[in-house]
Structure formats: C-alpha cells, structure tokens
Amino acid sequence: MTETRSTCPYCGVGCGVIIESDGTQITGVRGDPDHPANFGRLCTKGSTLHLSAAAPVTRATRLLQPLQRLSRGSTPQPVGWEAAHTLAADRFARIIREHGPDAVGFYLSGQLLTEDYYVFNKLAKGLIGTNNVDTNSRLCMSSAVAGYKRTLGADAPPCSYEDFALADTVFISGSNTAWAHPILFRRLEDARRARPDQRWIVVDPRRTETADSADLFLQIQPGTDVALYHGMLHVMLWDGLTDLSYIAAHTEGFDALRDTVRSWTPAEAARVCGIAEDDLVQAARWFAQSDRRDARDGRVGTTMSLYCQGLNQSAAGTDKNAALINLHLATGQIGVPGAGPFSLTGQPNAMGGREVGGLSNLLSAHRDLGNPAHRAEVAALWGVSDVPAQPGRSAIEMFQAAADGEIRALWIACTNPAQSLPDATTVQRALERCEFVVVQEAFSTTATCAYADLLLPATTWGEKDGTVTNSERRISRVRPAVAAPGQTRHDWSIGVQFARALEARLPERLNGRPTLFPYPTPESIWNEHRESTRGRDLDITGLSYGLLDEIGPQQWPMAEGEARGRDRLYEDGVFPTASGRARFSAMAYRPVAEPRDARYPFALNTGRLRDQWHGMSRTGTLGRLFGHVAEPAIELNANDLARRGLAEGDLVEVSSRRGSIVLPLVVSDTVAPGQAWIPMHWGGEVLGGRDAEGAPRLGVNELTLPTNCPTSRQPELKHCAVRIEKA
Numbered sequence: 217m218t219e220t221r222s223t224c225p226y227c228g229v230g231c232g233v234i235i236e237s238d239g240t241q242i243t244g245v246r247g248d249p250d251h252p253a254n255f256g257r258l259c260t261k262g263s264t265l266h267l268s269a270a271a272p273v274t275r276a277t278r279l280l281q282p283l284q285r286l287s288r289g290s291t292p293q294p295v296g297w298e299a300a301h302t303l304a305a306d307r308f309a310r311i312i313r314e315h316g317p318d319a320v321g322f323y324l325s326g327q328l329l330t331e332d333y334y335v336f337n338k339l340a341k342g343l344i345g346t347n348n349v350d351t352n353s354r355l356c357m358s359s360a361v362a363g364y365k366r367t368l369g370a371d372a373p374p375c376s377y378e379d380f381a382l383a384d385t386v387f388i389s390g391s392n393t394a395w396a397h398p399i400l401f402r403r404l405e406d407a408r409r410a411r412p413d414q415r416w417i418v419v420d421p422r423r424t425e426t427a428d429s430a431d432l433f434l435q436i437q438p439g440t441d442v443a444l445y446h447g448m449l450h451v452m453l454w455d456g457l458t459d460l461s462y463i464a465a466h467t468e469g470f471d472a473l474r475d476t477v478r479s480w481t482p483a484e485a486a487r488v489c490g491i492a493e494d495d496l497v498q499a500a501r502w503f504a505q506s507d508r509r510d511a512r513d514g515r516v517g518t519t520m521s522l523y524c525q526g527l528n529q530s531a532a533g534t535d536k537n538a539a540l541i542n543l544h545l546a547t548g549q550i551g552v553p554g555a556g557p558f559s560l561t562g563q564p565n566a567m568g569g570r571e572v573g574g575l576s577n578l579l580s581a582h583r584d585l586g587n588p589a590h591r592a593e594v595a596a597l598w599g600v601s602d603v604p605a606q607p608g609r610s611a612i613e614m615f616q617a618a619a620d621g622e623i624r625a626l627w628i629a630c631t632n633p634a635q636s637l638p639d640a641t642t643v644q645r646a647l648e649r650c651e652f653v654v655v656q657e658a659f660s661t662t663a664t665c666a667y668a669d670l671l672l673p674a675t676t677w678g679e680k681d682g683t684v685t686n687s688e689r690r691i692s693r694v695r696p697a698v699a700a701p702g703q704t705r706h707d708w709s710i711g712v713q714f715a716r717a718l719e720a721r722l723p724e725r726l727n728g729r730p731t732l733f734p735y736p737t738p739e740s741i742w743n744e745h746r747e748s749t750r751g752r753d754l755d756i757t758g759l760s761y762g763l764l765d766e767i768g769p770q771q772w773p774m775a776e777g778e779a780r781g782r783d784r785l786y787e788d789g790v791f792p793t794a795s796g797r798a799r800f801s802a803m804a805y806r807p808v809a810e811p812r813d814a815r816y817p818f819a820l821n822t823g824r825l826r827d828q829w830h831g832m833s834r835t836g837t838l839g840r841l842f843g844h845v846a847e848p849a850i851e852l853n854a855n856d857l858a859r860r861g862l863a864e865g866d867l868v869e870v871s872s873r874r875g876s877i878v879l880p881l882v883v884s885d886t887v888a889p890g891q892a893w894i895p896m897h898w899g900g901e902v903l904g905g906r907d908a909e910g911a912p913r914l915g916v917n918e919l920t921l922p923t924n925c926p927t928s929r930q931p932e933l934k935h936c937a938v939r940i941e942k943a
C-alpha cells in the first residue's frame with residue numbers, strides 16, 4: 217500500500233488528507249494528523265473521498281476520452297487529442313480574427329489548482345488579449361474580496377484558524393458553519409470547551425444548526441445585514457465602546473461613517489432587521505467587549521467574525537462585508553490574536569485563483585487591471601507587449617453576452633454553469649447560442665456537458681499535482697496517488713497544449729518568443745507564479761515545492777529569507793492602502809433587489825447541505841451521503857401552510873419571475889414565516905422534469921436572480937421572491 221499526502225478537494229477549510237492506494241486504485245483516506253487545518257479530522261464528505269473515487273458510479277460517469285459533437289443534440293463521438301486541440305484552436309482563432317479577442321471567454325472554477333488557473337489566466341489575458349476570464353468563485357467569494365480591498369486595501373483575510381481558540385466573542389454572520397465548514401465548527405466547539413466563557417453570536421435569517429449553538433441568535437430578515445451593523449455601531453458610539461485611539465492612529469473616514477449611522481438607532485435597526493432591540497444592543501456590547509475591557513490581566517477581550525455566503529451572495533455583498541469590517545476597525549478588533557474579520561472561503565482554491573489574478577477584473581499577484589503600472593508589470597513578466605486595460609466580463613455578464621451573441625466561443629473548465637449560475641434559462645440560451653463551446657471536465661454527466669461541441673477529459677482529485685490555498689491563506693500541496701485514467705489529462709496540461717496550438721495561429725502575440733507556455737511540470741508554472749508575487753502583499757518568494765514538502769503547508773506571505781509563513785496580518789496597524797490607514801466605508805443600507813409582493817409573497821433562500829458538494833458530480837455517486845438528506849425539497853414554516861392550503865409532503869410548484877420548478881414540501885422551523893429554503897445541489901431533471909416546451913428544468917437556479925453587487929459582481933443567490941402553489 218502507498219500513502220500520499222494531499223488536500224481535500226471540497227470546501228475552503230483545506231483539510232490535509234492521506235490517500236491510501238494499491239498503485240492503481242485509491243483504497244482509503246484518512247485525515248492528515250500533521251496538517252494545521254484539520255490535525256487529522258475529516259468531515260463526512262472528506263472521509264468518504266476514497267469511496268467516491270472508487271464507486272462504480274463514479275467510474276461510469278468519468279469522461280475518459282475527448283469527444284466531439286458534430287451537431288448540437290447529437291451523441292458525441294470520440295476524437296483524438298491532437299484533432300481536438302486543432303479543432304479548438306481553429307475555431308477560437310477564426311472567431312478572434314473575425315470578431316476580436318473579446319468574442320471569446322473562459323469560465324473557470326475554484327476547484328482548479330493554482331497552476332491550472334495560472335495557465336488559463338495567462339492564455340486569455342496574455343496570449344489572446346481578452347480579460348474575459350472569470351470563475352465560479354465569482355458566485356462565492358468576490359464580495360469578500362471587494363470588501364477587504366475597500367476597507368483594508370488588499371484581498372487578504374487577516375486571521376488564522378488558531379485565532380478561534382483565542383477569541384472571547386465569536387460573531388458568525390451568514391454562515392451555517394456547522395454544515396458548510398464542518399471541521400472549522402469542530403475547532404470552534406473545541407475552543408468553547410477550552411474557554412467556557414467564550415460567547416457566540418450568530419446572525420442568520422435561518423435557524424440553522426450553527427444558530428442553535430449560539431449564546432445569542434439574531435434571526436434577521438433577509439438582506440438586512442448592513443442595517444444591523446450600522447445599528448450596532450450606533451450603540452457602540454452611544455455607549456462609548458469604540459476604540460478612539462485605534463481609530464485615530466490607524467484609520468481614515470470615520471467621521472462620514474459616524475454621520476451615516478447616526479440615524480440607525482437601535483430601535484430603527486431592530487425594526488428593519490425584524491429582531492428585538494435588546495438583542496441588537498446585547499450583540500453590540502458583546503462585540504465591543506463592554507464587560508471585559510479590563511479583565512484578564514488588563515487585556516481587552518477579543519472578537520472574531522466569521523462570515524460566508526449570507527454576506528457575499530447579495531446585490532449589496534461588498535457593502536455587507538465592509539460594514540462588518542467597520543465594526544472591527546471601530547473597536548480595534550483586528551491585528552491581535554483572537555480578533556479580526558475572517559471570511560470563510562467556499563471552495564478549495566477560490567483563494568489561489570485570486571492569487572494568480574483569475575478574475576475578469578484582476579491581474580497576477582493581486583494586481584489591478586485598472587492600474588497601468590500593474591498591467592505593464594504583468595506584460596513584462598509574461599513577455600507580451602501589453603495586457604488589455606478594459607475589464608473583462610464577470611460570470612453573469614459573460615453568459616449574458618453569450619446569450620446576446622457578443623461572446624461566440626466559451627471554454628468552461630471544471631464547473632457546471634448550466635446548473636450553478638442564477639437564472640438558468642438565460643444560461644441555457646447562452647450555451648445554445650454560442651458558436652463553439654468547449655467543456656473540460658472530469659465527469660460526463662454535468663448539465664453543461666449537454667451543450668458542449670467539444671468535451672475534453674480532465675483528471676480529478678487523487679490524480680492531480682499542484683497547490684491550493686485555503687481560507688487562512690495557507691498553501692498546501694495536492695499530490696497524485698494514482699495515474700490519470702483513460703485518456704484524461706491534467707487541466708494545466710490541456711490549457712498549455714491548447715495555448716501552443718493557438719500560438720501557431722496567433723504568432724503576432726508571441727513578441728518573437730517561441731512560446732509563452734514553456735511548462736513541463738506544474739512546479740515550473742508555480743515557480744513563475746511565485747516570481748510574480750515578489751514585493752506584493754502575498755509575496756511567496758521564500759517558498760518552494762521542496763519547502764512545502766519539508767516544512768508543510770504555509771500561510772502567505774512568506775518572502776525570500778523568511779523561515780515560515782505569517783499567521784496574522786496588520787499586527788503593526790499598517791494597512792496596504794495609499795495612506796497606510798484602513799478605510800471606513802460609509803454606505804447606505806439597500807434592501808434586497810427583489811422584494812416580496814402580493815404575487816410573489818415568499819423570500820427564497822438557497823444553500824448547502826452538510827453532506828453534498830455543489831452539483832453532486834462526486835458526492836452524488838455515494839448512497840451513504842444521502843443518509844442526511846435524501847432528496848430535494850422546499851422548506852417552509854408551519855405557520856405558512858394552513859392559510860395557503862398546503863400540507864407536509866405536498867408536491868408544490870415554486871415560481872419566480874424567471875421560471876418554476878416542482879418539488880416536495882417539508883415543514884421546518886429553521887425558516888421563518890414568509891420565507892423558504894431550497895438546497896442548491898440538485899439540478900437537471902430531478903426537479904420537476906421538463907417544461908411545456910420540453911426543455912429540462914435545471915433546478916433551483918431556474919428561480920434565482922442574476923442581479924449582482926455593483927462592486928463585486930456577485931449575484932444575489934441568497935434571495936429572490938417566489939410564490940408556492942400546490943402542483
């Protein structure tokens with residue numbers, strides 16, 4: 217038996233795993249006791265990775281050879297790799313020559329490795345000359361990125377997991393940590409056991425398992441987070457709980473924020489949020505450690521915030537993130553052990569994707585497209601004459617542009633937009649209208665595969681080699697335990713081979729070089745990425761594959777000459793802004809984009825289950841992972857049933873302004889009256905079969921809203937208005 221150290225491919229906790237294999241097949245998995253994210257623990261999903269890798273269903277659903285569809289709707293036919301790359305390069309080159317580089321787009325995934333991301337980002341922005349490269353991380357973390365950058369000056373979570381054990385108050389907002397980040401929740405439970413006076417405040421429209429563990433639960437109305445935070449700051453100001461010396465020494469813009477929150481009295485904020493005024497006041501005082509100011513040897517108590525999609529997946533996502541960070545800056549709860557605003561990452565490598573600039577508005581190593589000096593630096597690093605200044609299309613814009621005929625070719629890697637993007641009908645139209653769709657995938661069963669003109673088989677967990685970065689900025693190695701099956705190839709390698717085929721057709725972009733992609737291994741790609749970080753906030757010039765093997769996963773930054781990565785940022789009170797000060801953000805509260813009304817009287821929320829992952833292409837192959845929740849359903853509060861003539865178990869039609877689906881009704885006290893919840897995982901024909909025209913109903917995203925945050929471009933997946941009727 218061989219043992220291989222790697223990383224779990226599911227959530228952003230980034231747990232270390234030890235894979236057991238017999239040389240040809242993965243036979244077991246256990247938590248890596250030496251990995252600092254999980255110290256040997258795994259959740260249900262992680263601990264069944266070997267079963268899902270070996271399941272007959274998984275083997276049957278793997279895409280094992282390149283396939284070409286000669287006409288839309290036909291059965292795809294085998295094609296060789298060389299012919300596949302020739303076809304793809306010919307089609308892309310023709311469209312680029314006839315319609316310009318912005319007529320093509322790349323849609324990537326937070327589950328790709330950093331090396332994969334690097335190649336595709338360089339391919340789009342460096343070789344082709346389009347910034348149309350975006351990722352499903354747009355649906356996940358882009359509001360957290362924008363919130364950090366607006367207030368702290370850089371996309372850098374300042375805390376570590378070890379801060380959980382050092383916090384006096386834990387403020388969890390818009391995160392069902394118990395289900396979505398189970399191993400972090402275990403660490404939180406450990407922390408509270410070790411210090412029983414640690415207090416937990418949970419803010420969520422749903423009474424989740426996480427909320428049930430709270431000392432104080434604020435069941436706010438959907439989308440009212442900014443009103444809550446403004447109200448809490450109002451209380452802190454009134455009670456004299458802000459840290460005036462920290463504000464004076466390390467921040468700017470506080471006067472404008474103070475003016476903004478003046479009208480947010482606790483009574484007004486509590487009214488908007490739909491909570492008790494006393495609870496809001498209590499939350500503000502606990503957050504500001506009003507009763508612990510001089511306790512514990514003169515140390516002021518510490519507050520740590522954890523937050524996730526409840527803040528991010530919103531048309532006001534950046535504002536929500538920034539308003540919460542305001543509270544940390546106003547109370548000096550940042551840059552000290554056990555304190556700080558800590559965004560929990562959804563996907564395993566959303567962070568690594570941002571590090572290489574894999575979003576339509578970013579460049580390598582946290583550089584900005586809008587900055588001419590940054591563009592020149594990246595062009596010099598890549599050896600191209602320029603990087604286009606015009607921001608590319610973000611996820612929603614990219615598919616809208618394809619639906620409008622402006623983007624004519626899409627390359628989709630390791631993600632399933634036909635199921636996961638909001639307003640699935642528009643996405644379906646986009647994929648149908650596109651002249652050429654390439655889907656690079658490990659699995660042949662995703663909804664998006666049905667629209668591919670070319671299907672390229674990719675390796676997956678247990679087969680891949682590279683790195684990922686987790687929620688706490690920790691870079692871990694991903695290592696292969698078994699060989700690539702069939703004709704599958706690594707994602708980075710598929711990108712490199714396509715790039716070289718395209719270079720032959722676009723030689724003018726090469727600037728006289730033989731190739732921009734001289735990579736024999738993922739390590740050679742990572743080394744180029746490492747050099748791009750020199751002098752940046754995420755400088756990792758002190759790190760290497762060899763050192764990761766030797767000293768284990770490390771948190772960036774780790775500049776040349778440093779022995780270890782950094783566990784906490786901003787301890788010196790200096791921020792990466794022009795002035796060196798953090799910036800308060802004085803935003804107005806904006807309600808949800810699509811409020812309830814008489815025709816659509818329910819507020820629909822969507823989210824994760826404990827034991828499933830995204831579109832279930834891997835977790836859905838194991839029967840035991842359906843033991844927790846067996847089938848999709850809509851959850852409603854019992855108070856809403858009688859007056860609408862509904863009963864538990866009824867099949868109901870759920871309709872929004874964009875579409876409708878049919879599924880069973882379950883009564884649940886986790887949702888408040890007037891609200892509803894549907895898990896995000898099921899799609900395809902499971903939910904309600906086909907519509908009147910015979911098109912498949914694509915799941916909960918038939919209903920959701922593409923309206924997105926004007927700053928982060930993250931869509932409001934956490935709220936839309938629906939009506940619910942007996943089917």
Ligand code: SF4
Pocket residue numbers: 224225226227228229230231254257258259260261262263397398399400
């Ligand atoms: Fe994997 Fe996340 Fe579970 Fe850890 S908590 S084992 S990273 S799914």
